[in-house]
Amino acid sequence: MTSPWPPPEPGVLTIDTAGGMDGRTSGYDKRLSDMRGVYRDATAYAAAVAERGEDHLVYRVEDHRNVNGAGALIIGTSTLQPGRYGDEFAVTRGHLHAKSDRAELYHCLSGRGVMLLETLDGRSRAVPLTPGAAVHVPGHWVHRSVNIGSEPFVTLFCYPADAGQDYALIAEAGGMAQLIVDDGAGGWTTRSNPDHTGYRKGAA
Amino acid sequence: MTSPWPPPEPGVLTIDTAGGMDGRTSGYDKRLSDMRGVYRDATAYAAAVAERGEDHLVYRVEDHRNVNGAGALIIGTSTLQPGRYGDEFAVTRGHLHAKSDRAELYHCLSGRGVMLLETLDGRSRAVPLTPGAAVHVPGHWVHRSVNIGSEPFVTLFCYPADAGQDYALIAEAGGMAQLIVDDGAGGWTTRSNPDHTGYRKGAA
Numbered sequence: 001m002t003s004p005w006p007p008p009e010p011g012v013l014t015i016d017t018a019g020g021m022d023g024r025t026s027g028y029d030k031r032l033s034d035m036r037g038v039y040r041d042a043t044a045y046a047a048a049v050a051e052r053g054e055d056h057l058v059y060r061v062e063d064h065r066n067v068n069g070a071g072a073l074i075i076g077t078s079t080l081q082p083g084r085y086g087d088e089f090a091v092t093r094g095h096l097h098a099k100s101d102r103a104e105l106y107h108c109l110s111g112r113g114v115m116l117l118e119t120l121d122g123r124s125r126a127v128p129l130t131p132g133a134a135v136h137v138p139g140h141w142v143h144r145s146v147n148i149g150s151e152p153f154v155t156l157f158c159y160p161a162d163a164g165q166d167y168a169l170i171a172e173a174g175g176m177a178q179l180i181v182d183d184g185a186g187g188w189t190t191r192s193n194p195d196h197t198g199y200r201k202g203a204a
Numbered sequence: 205m206t207s208p209w210p211p212p213e214p215g216v217l218t219i220d221t222a223g224g225m226d227g228r229t230s231g232y233d234k235r236l237s238d239m240r241g242v243y244r245d246a247t248a249y250a251a252a253v254a255e256r257g258e259d260h261l262v263y264r265v266e267d268h269r270n271v272n273g274a275g276a277l278i279i280g281t282s283t284l285q286p287g288r289y290g291d292e293f294a295v296t297r298g299h300l301h302a303k304s305d306r307a308e309l310y311h312c313l314s315g316r317g318v319m320l321l322e323t324l325d326g327r328s329r330a331v332p333l334t335p336g337a338a339v340h341v342p343g344h345w346v347h348r349s350v351n352i353g354s355e356p357f358v359t360l361f362c363y364p365a366d367a368g369q370d371y372a373l374i375a376e377a378g379g380m381a382q383l384i385v386d387d388g389a390g391g392w393t394t395r396s397n398p399d400h401t402g403y404r405k406g407a408a
Contacts, residue, residue, distance in 0.1 A: 007344035010331060012331055067343065071306040071367070072342070072343065075338070075340050099275060101274075107219065107360060127216055132221070136270065139208055139211055140210075141214060158362040
């Protein structure tokens with residue numbers, strides 16, 4: 001991280017539609033062991049751990065960041081592996097931005113997915129994403145990626161560097177209000193999450 | 205434009221690698237008549253106007269914006285047609301953000317281009333962009349797209365909604381310090397712009 005003046009060098013990136021980003025400055029992996037409590041079907045989750053091991057990769061984030069503070073951006077890729085836990089499709093943890101009015105772009109580079117979006121006052125949207133499709137997530141929307149396909153679901157993202165992520169919000173609420181599940185006919189549908197207790201007050 | 209709460213609906217976009225963006229909320233075209241004084245070779249510019257007419261399209265911007273203010277984003281596409289004015293390749297007007305610490309992402313979707321970047325204290329960079337390549341432009345960098353190919357040069361961009369653009373800065377300085385020109389061997393190179401008088405003080 002550097003101060004705004006003098007500005008750092010431009011970041012030169014090469015973004016593979018498979019999710020790799022040459023020029024990245026940071027990133028992380030989330031494995032099955034990191035996803036405890038995320039999926040509603042605990043038995044299916046335990047079976048996945050037993051079958052694939054706790055170190056099985058669920059998703060990878062690679063990003064490029066060079067300046068802190070208002071007006072700076074974080075640019076990166078999210079690569080979510082395909083998977084199923086009972087009838088629920090593989091998801092990222094999901095978040096509201098810690099500065100909740102911060103927006104985000106997700107642009108699908110490969111695979112087939114859904115961006116699941118919810119407001120604290122009860123709106124819910126599920127936006128299908130295939131290569132070339134994008135979603136402009138305004139501030140104040142909780143959001144999570146879902147892989148409904150059989151290949152990795154890859155998105156390019158861009159958001160304000162001072163946004164931060166509130167990951168606890170979803171866990172404290174018993175998960176998001178909606179689930180993206182198998183519709184029994186080779187597609188996907190939404191279903192209300194019976195464990196959802198409503199989002200924490202004041203998070204917006 | 206809407207206020208931050210309640211937040212607007214997520215923007216659902218379809219981005220064509222040829223530059224069209226379904227779901228856009230605004231945009232504009234720049235034609236030869238809008239580019240007077242931008243190219244250094246006034247004779248070549250006049251010849252282009254005589255040959256193609258003042259309404260000949262130079263570039264098109266399509267964008268999606270839904271919230272004003274800090275933390276919001278503007279997402280869009282820039283489609284710069286190929287062209288030559290003397291040995292200088294087709295360019296956009298270029299800008300420094302009016303709030304000069306605001307950053308920007310450019311991700312190349314098709315064509316062959318260069319992002320020309322300069323700081324007010326004399327640094328200059330030319331970043332080649334082909335599909336999959338991207339540049340993370342930190343705040344305080346003047347930047348302009350250049351089409352060095354024979355097809356439209358298309359980028360996806362994303363920047364803070366409160367950034368604004370200072371277009372006058374480059375015009376007042378007699379153009380950017382560097383030009384992107386034909387190298388005489390089928391490629392491109394940079395050449396110092398003899399008309400450049402230095403950027404206005406205090407613009408950063």
